[in-house]
Amino acid sequence: MSGxxxxxxxxxxxxxxxxxxxxxxxxxxxxxxxxxxxxGVGALGNEVLKNLALLGVGQVVVVDMDxxxxxxxxxxxxxxxxxxxxxKAECAARxxxxxxxKMRITPLVGNAAADVGLGYFRWADVVVGALDNREARxxxxxxxxxxxxxxxxxxxxxxxxxxxxxAPPATACYECTMxxxxxxxxxxxxxxxxxxxxxxxxxxxxxxxxxxxxxGALQAQEVLKVLxxxxxxxxRGFVLEGxxxxxxxxxxxxxxxxxxxxxxxxxxxxPEVSSDTPLATLWEEGAARLGELDGLDLSRELxxxxxxxxxxxxxxxxxxxxxxxxxxxxxxxxxxERVPTFFHSxxxxxxxxxxxxxxxxxxxxxxxxxxxxxxxxxxxxxGDDPQLAxxxxxxxxGKVPWGP
Numbered sequence: 130m131s132g133x134x135x136x137x138x139x140x141x142x143x144x145x146x147x148x149x150x151x152x153x154x155x156x157x158x159x160x161x162x163x164x165x166x167x168x169g170v171g172a173l174g175n176e177v178l179k180n181l182a183l184l185g186v187g188q189v190v191v192v193d194m195d196x197x198x199x200x201x202x203x204x205x206x207x208x209x210x211x212x213x214x215x216x217k218a219e220c221a222a223r224x225x226x227x228x229x230x231k232m233r234i235t236p237l238v239g240n241a242a243a244d245v246g247l248g249y250f251r252w253a254d255v256v257v258g259a260l261d262n263r264e265a266r267x268x269x270x271x272x273x274x275x276x277x278x279x280x281x282x283x284x285x286x287x288x289x290x291x292x293x294x295x296a297p298p299a300t301a302c303y304e305c306t307m308x309x310x311x312x313x314x315x316x317x318x319x320x321x322x323x324x325x326x327x328x329x330x331x332x333x334x335x336x337x338x339x340x341x342x343x344x345g346a347l348q349a350q351e352v353l354k355v356l357x358x359x360x361x362x363x364x365r366g367f368v369l370e371g372x373x374x375x376x377x378x379x380x381x382x383x384x385x386x387x388x389x390x391x392x393x394x395x396x397x398x399x400p401e402v403s404s405d406t407p408l409a410t411l412w413e414e415g416a417a418r419l420g421e422l423d424g425l426d427l428s429r430e431l432x433x434x435x436x437x438x439x440x441x442x443x444x445x446x447x448x449x450x451x452x453x454x455x456x457x458x459x460x461x462x463x464x465x466e467r468v469p470t471f472f473h474s475x476x477x478x479x480x481x482x483x484x485x486x487x488x489x490x491x492x493x494x495x496x497x498x499x500x501x502x503x504x505x506x507x508x509x510x511x512g513d514d515p516q517l518a519x520x521x522x523x524x525x526x527g528k529v530p531w532g533p
Contacts, residue, residue, distance in 0.1 A: 174259035176345025288371030300364030403512030415499020448490030
């Protein structure tokens with residue numbers, strides 16, 4: 130009789146990332162130094178963040194506005210029953226740190242379109258979107274285009290999903306992929322009343338943990354490729370058809386009508402300027418660089434006032450529409466729903482130049498663009514967070530030393 134078969138035993142002294150480092154092109158130091166902004170930590174975002182932690186990504190900022198509900202527990206690997214009712218961003222950050230204690234991770238509890246300054250997008254090496262609506266994707270796409278960052282979008286529904294990568298101006302961006310129907314739905318949503326907008330946000334998308342696992346893994350894998358300088362899924366997509374396994378790849382052409390395909394303007398950090406600095410000071414900073422300005426362009430559309438179409442009663446209200454409480458939309462005089470008036474730029478002589486960025490509703494660490502004719506320069510409110518403005522991670526993982 131032959132003796133027992135000897136099986137190879139993995140050496141006990143193997144390092145945490147030894148199996149990764151066995152890959153000939155792998156550079157763990159790049160992964161440790163990487164900065165990733167993850168927008169959305171529901172079922173899909175949980176899978177992305179789990180993989181970033183297992184891979185040893187060093188610096189991550191996670192954004193989500195929602196709280197953990199019982200239905201999240203069947204689809205989200207980082208949440209626990211004890212997390213019910215707590216902010217998803219904080220719970221996901223805590224779960225990721227359990228997987229990899231050295232991860233420097235900061236949760237931001239808020240809406241990306243309202244509460245996340247574009248400084249975060251510029252800080253990141255790569256942005257990942259794990260979102261469930263077109264409006265949020267349009268904002269993330271515009272933010273990445275404005276600061277020149279690659280981003281990977283993921284979407285899931287039942288057994289189907291998609292991963293897409295965008296690197297404008299060199300490749301197609303998210304807006305290039307949008308059909309007439311997509312734009313129609315976005316515009317319909319934008320024209321909805323404030324109460325209807327809130328109801329739309331609260332609707333859920335049917336998903337499974339298996340589909341989230343596949344799409345989240347592919348998004349994390351594309352992040353790895355970008356960090357290593359490998360050919361990534363940029364200007365292209367992969368569509369998962371999980372029912373019949375007729376999955377396929379797709380390439381997206383640049384739309385000739387898309388405005389995000391010029392090189393982004395230069396951005397200058399202003400370490401002495403914060404969101405509590407009068408906007409007139411930003412005007413002066415821009416004028417010192419460009420000469421007499423035509424205006425200051427903002428990073429997002431803001432509400433200036435609410436007016437009642439029935440009785441004419443109006444109130445000044447400064448801030449993003451996402452922060453407007455639907456109850457406040459009701460006219461105190463006649464009860465009709467009031468209509469918002471928007472603005473996205475400040476001309477010379479505007480009364481709002483006396484206000485600060487925070488007072489008009491811009492988030493911390495945002496970017497404002499000084500404009501003169503075709504010339505433009507971005508002014509980063511670097512005083513809101515010196516650590517990130519200098520390219521360093523937050524000193525206290527899990528705490529937000531800056532915010533709205």
